[in-house]
Amino acid sequence: MAASRVYNGIVNTADRFVPTALRPLWNHAAGPKTVFFWAPVFKWGLVFAGLNDLRRPADQLSVSQSASLAATGLIWSRYSLVIIPKNYGLFSVNLFVAITQLAQLYRAWDFSRKNPPKDVQSKEQ
Known part of the structure; x- marks a missing residue:
């Protein structure tokens, strides 16, 4: 208290x-006097972390973590537009969380496509 x-x-x-x-x-x-403002403000940290991870090598990305964050970003983006009052701050931060994590998933997928595991390569030859 x-x-x-x-x-x-x-x-x-x-x-x-x-x-x-x-x-x-x-x-x-949903203004600065409420948690409905401050929670999305602090959630921008996830966006900055995702953007920082763009410098990380694609083979070190966590696919399950990126998939979970992308899914929650999409779900909460939708939710923020159906609640009353509409919370556009929550919408924007969750949309950016989803976008950054979808970019990470693409990077991981692209890496695995271009660099198949060794046992798959040996079977193809």
């Missing part, structure tokens, strides 16, 4: 400084 009081104190203090033009965003049901 102490963290909640600190957070509410920060929000109430900041409330005085929010310009009138930004009030609709500030007071929105």
Whole structure:
């Protein structure tokens, strides 16, 4: 409860400084006063991690991890548009999670296609 009081104190203090033009965003049901804003903000870390993994060699990618993140990104993208209120921040971050992980899956698939296992190569010769 102490963290909640600190957070509410920060929000109430900041409330005085929010310009009138930004009030609709500030007071929105999925605005910065709620977890519905902050959870997607922190989820961008998954997008940055996925983008960072583009530098990783394709043979070191986890197909199951990328598939799971891509699936959840697609599912939550859809969910964020059917809930009330629509949460476009949640939609955008999950769409980008899905896109980055689909790119990783493509890289892993392309690598496995171009570099078949040794036992498959020896049977073909």
